[in-house]
Amino acid sequence: MQFAQRIDDQMDSNLEALLAAPAAGQVSFAGGLPDPQLFPERELSSAFSQALTTAGAQCLQYASAAGYEPLRQKIAHFLRRDGVPASTNTVMLTQGAQQALDLTARLFINPGDGLVVEGPTYAGALAAFDAYQPHYLSIPVRSDGMDMTILRQTLEQHPVKLLYTVPDFQNPTGTVMSLRKRKQLLALAREFDFIILEDAPYRSLRYRGIGLPTLRELDTDDRVIHVGSFSKILSPGLRLGWLTATPALLSRLITLKSGADLETSNLMMRAIDSYLNTNDLGQHIRQLRSTYAAKQEAMSTALQAGLPQGVGCSQPDGGFFLWVTLPEGCDSERILSRCRDHVTFVPSTTLYAARNDRRGIRLAFTNPSTDDIQRGCAELCNSIRQELVMVNSTKQLQQRN
Amino acid sequence: MQFAQRIDDQMDSNLEALLAAPAAGQVSFAGGLPDPQLFPERELSSAFSQALTTAGAQCLQYASAAGYEPLRQKIAHFLRRDGVPASTNTVMLTQGAQQALDLTARLFINPGDGLVVEGPTYAGALAAFDAYQPHYLSIPVRSDGMDMTILRQTLEQHPVKLLYTVPDFQNPTGTVMSLRKRKQLLALAREFDFIILEDAPYRSLRYRGIGLPTLRELDTDDRVIHVGSFSKILSPGLRLGWLTATPALLSRLITLKSGADLETSNLMMRAIDSYLNTNDLGQHIRQLRSTYAAKQEAMSTALQAGLPQGVGCSQPDGGFFLWVTLPEGCDSERILSRCRDHVTFVPSTTLYAARNDRRGIRLAFTNPSTDDIQRGCAELCNSIRQELVMVNSTKQLQQRN
Numbered sequence: 001m002q003f004a005q006r007i008d009d010q011m012d013s014n015l016e017a018l019l020a021a022p023a024a025g026q027v028s029f030a031g032g033l034p035d036p037q038l039f040p041e042r043e044l045s046s047a048f049s050q051a052l053t054t055a056g057a058q059c060l061q062y063a064s065a066a067g068y069e070p071l072r073q074k075i076a077h078f079l080r081r082d083g084v085p086a087s088t089n090t091v092m093l094t095q096g097a098q099q100a101l102d103l104t105a106r107l108f109i110n111p112g113d114g115l116v117v118e119g120p121t122y123a124g125a126l127a128a129f130d131a132y133q134p135h136y137l138s139i140p141v142r143s144d145g146m147d148m149t150i151l152r153q154t155l156e157q158h159p160v161k162l163l164y165t166v167p168d169f170q171n172p173t174g175t176v177m178s179l180r181k182r183k184q185l186l187a188l189a190r191e192f193d194f195i196i197l198e199d200a201p202y203r204s205l206r207y208r209g210i211g212l213p214t215l216r217e218l219d220t221d222d223r224v225i226h227v228g229s230f231s232k233i234l235s236p237g238l239r240l241g242w243l244t245a246t247p248a249l250l251s252r253l254i255t256l257k258s259g260a261d262l263e264t265s266n267l268m269m270r271a272i273d274s275y276l277n278t279n280d281l282g283q284h285i286r287q288l289r290s291t292y293a294a295k296q297e298a299m300s301t302a303l304q305a306g307l308p309q310g311v312g313c314s315q316p317d318g319g320f321f322l323w324v325t326l327p328e329g330c331d332s333e334r335i336l337s338r339c340r341d342h343v344t345f346v347p348s349t350t351l352y353a354a355r356n357d358r359r360g361i362r363l364a365f366t367n368p369s370t371d372d373i374q375r376g377c378a379e380l381c382n383s384i385r386q387e388l389v390m391v392n393s394t395k396q397l398q399q400r401n
Numbered sequence: 402m403q404f405a406q407r408i409d410d411q412m413d414s415n416l417e418a419l420l421a422a423p424a425a426g427q428v429s430f431a432g433g434l435p436d437p438q439l440f441p442e443r444e445l446s447s448a449f450s451q452a453l454t455t456a457g458a459q460c461l462q463y464a465s466a467a468g469y470e471p472l473r474q475k476i477a478h479f480l481r482r483d484g485v486p487a488s489t490n491t492v493m494l495t496q497g498a499q500q501a502l503d504l505t506a507r508l509f510i511n512p513g514d515g516l517v518v519e520g521p522t523y524a525g526a527l528a529a530f531d532a533y534q535p536h537y538l539s540i541p542v543r544s545d546g547m548d549m550t551i552l553r554q555t556l557e558q559h560p561v562k563l564l565y566t567v568p569d570f571q572n573p574t575g576t577v578m579s580l581r582k583r584k585q586l587l588a589l590a591r592e593f594d595f596i597i598l599e600d601a602p603y604r605s606l607r608y609r610g611i612g613l614p615t616l617r618e619l620d621t622d623d624r625v626i627h628v629g630s631f632s633k634i635l636s637p638g639l640r641l642g643w644l645t646a647t648p649a650l651l652s653r654l655i656t657l658k659s660g661a662d663l664e665t666s667n668l669m670m671r672a673i674d675s676y677l678n679t680n681d682l683g684q685h686i687r688q689l690r691s692t693y694a695a696k697q698e699a700m701s702t703a704l705q706a707g708l709p710q711g712v713g714c715s716q717p718d719g720g721f722f723l724w725v726t727l728p729e730g731c732d733s734e735r736i737l738s739r740c741r742d743h744v745t746f747v748p749s750t751t752l753y754a755a756r757n758d759r760r761g762i763r764l765a766f767t768n769p770s771t772d773d774i775q776r777g778c779a780e781l782c783n784s785i786r787q788e789l790v791m792v793n794s795t796k797q798l799q800q801r802n
Contacts, residue, residue: 056443094662128660
């Protein structure tokens with residue numbers, strides 16, 4: 001019995017551990033989990049009951065691989081209000097945004113094909129792409145998005161088919177790609193003929209400042225596949241995402257979805273449609289923004305107070321994550337093993353295509369309470385201080401010898 | 402912009418069309434759709450409400466790629482009662498059985514690897530496997546399952562990694578693999594070292610006779626991956642299937658599922674679990690059996706009365722499908738284009754790996770009413786008679802010249 005080559009090539013992304021609930025007494029900054037107190041349980045319960053009462057037989061039957069049309073229509077409207085050109089016929093529904101990543105890689109990637117990712121990037125994207133055995137090219141993320149100079153150099157040296165980016169509140173750094181860089185990226189896509197996969201699950205969750213146009217909006221050349229999801233703005237337990245692209249790309253992706261899982265749950269699509277008929281999603285998102293802004297503020301404040309000198313920390317204007325950069329010689333996995341009984345996070349090791357960087361820490365601030373954020377940050381800062389003491393004394397020892 | 406090689410290799414399975422609702426006035430024997438009158442709408446509505454009321458926050462959060470443990474436990478119990486060795490730790494939940502097929506091919510198949518399928522087979526399986534570019538080897542299905550002589554000859558000539566079969570009420574022929582052939586197949590799997598993917602969505606829907614042990618039950622060598630689903634016994638709109646295999650295989654498949662869509666909807670899994678807590682699935686299945694047995698009877702009777710001599714017809718003891726075999730020279734697609742305003746079905750063209758057989762017709766009897774079955778069969782028999790007249794007169798003309 002021999003597995004496919006892709007299994008040997010695949011690295012462990014440890015996604016399961018990421019999404020696990022924290023143990024008792026432990027503060028988890030690890031998984032990108034929404035605050036469960038903000039889930040509209042009652043409204044969703046009514047929506048399911050409404051869908052099953054008025055159209056039970058239709059809800060429970062097979063439907064279509066593209067997805068329930070009225071819901072696609074609503075998502076197209078939601079996208080257009082954000083400047084993204086979209087219509088019912090250019091939107092398909094997916095099993096969370098994750099499936100959109102899987103299907104896009106399935107459409108384009110042969111083993112060895114060039115695929116650009118950000119460094120660091122979303123671990124789940126690497127897990128999705130790994131199945132298609134790409135040749136990863138990792139581009140460093142600066143405070144205003146991907147390093148475009150390094151990207152151009154890379155494109156000059158390697159053929160690239162697909163580029164994956166989270167331009168808004170990037171996972172894991174929380175940074176936003178500047179307008180200048182968005183335009184540069186699109187120009188590079190034209191020049192070097194590649195597709196851009198724009199993953200935008202955090203886009204609606206801006207806590208300050210003004211949003212920039214999506215890559216899809218700026219795209220004059222139909223090179224951008226834009227992906228979104230209800231996971232962060234409604235509930236991840238629904239597993240409903242979407243993808244918008246040209247009709248030509250979409251029809252291929254719908255065929256691939258048929259092969260992957262036939263279709264998304266008809267009941268789920270109709271219940272969410274029913275929820276949107278009787279609730280104001282915009283109002284719900286405003287509530288999320290206000291709660292998450294306060295949590296982000298609490299975490300930033302706690303880290304500014306507690307982090308030792310020489311340790312960097314991103315200042316996100318939205319999203320779920322904050323990124324800590326450690327000085328040379330530090331090891332985020334060692335820090336985690338020191339503090340994991342009290343506080344957990346995602347070490348950078350799983351967040352790079354080459355899994356080779358140990359100097360970053362991803363902190364999700366959305367799930368824990370403000371109290372837990374303060375407690376967890378204090379523990380984390382302690383552990384980082386111990387790491388620095390250890391690293392510095394090792395350095396001094398080496399210098400003496 | 403260039404698609405991956407798999408896109409060029411892929412043939413159109415037309416799954417979307419298969420699962421579409423029939424047009425007005427049209428009787429559809431095409432899609433394998435359950436009878437919507439048998440969906441437990443009220444019970445499922447209560448189950449969703451129950452799940453969201455008692456554990457809303459948990460239902461709506463991320464959960465686990467393997468699936469909600471209490472539901473896996475119940476499915477393991479359901480499997481054990483059927484003789485299949487299974488425990489919570491050897492069951493994972495999937496996005497319908499379809500995803501189990503996708504993940505299994507993903508685990509084993511490199512481009513060009515030998516994959517045995519039945520001829521004819523389930524079109525959706527071909528759509529799932531196509532993404533991994535296997536070298537298909539198609540083995541004819543007899544009235545007691547795959548032709549084992551041809552299978553052995555094929556295995557002696559080609560290396561094979563995976564074999565896909567629907568041993569119970571095969572899709573599309575409705576046949577059951579005999580016990581002798583089940584044992585032969587397992588012996589061949591040992592001898593030629595391949596994995597068997599046993600797809601059993603129709604297994605509980607036996608209308609007469611006594612069931613045979615599953616391949617997984619007879620498997621002494623851990624070579625069988627057994628797949629099931631709630632689609633045919635509860636509702637396809639839930640999109641919930643499962644897979645049981647050894648823990649070693651399962652852990653790989655769970656990792657692949659993480660990459661494909663992170664996890665199945667937590668809410669869906671918990672609501673189905675809640676449904677099973679308060680309803681008797683066995684009782685529900687007995688009701689399905691009684692309704693479907695009558696429909697199968699009605700279709701068999703109508704076809705026996707109406708089909709011209711020389712046209713064969715399977716006599717399934719369960720499942721969803723009946724298979725019509727046409728004499729040489731006949732073309733099921735031509736028949737369909739003649740009668741499609743009144744009755745539709747699946748022509749054999751999409752049901753063979755090589756898409757080269759035109760002499761078969763798949764008829765699903767579960768969705769239409771008994772009246773529609775009679776009306777549709779009369780139209781179909783008419784159209785087949787016209788085809789025979791045309792084929793025979795062409796033959797006579799050719800013989801004269």
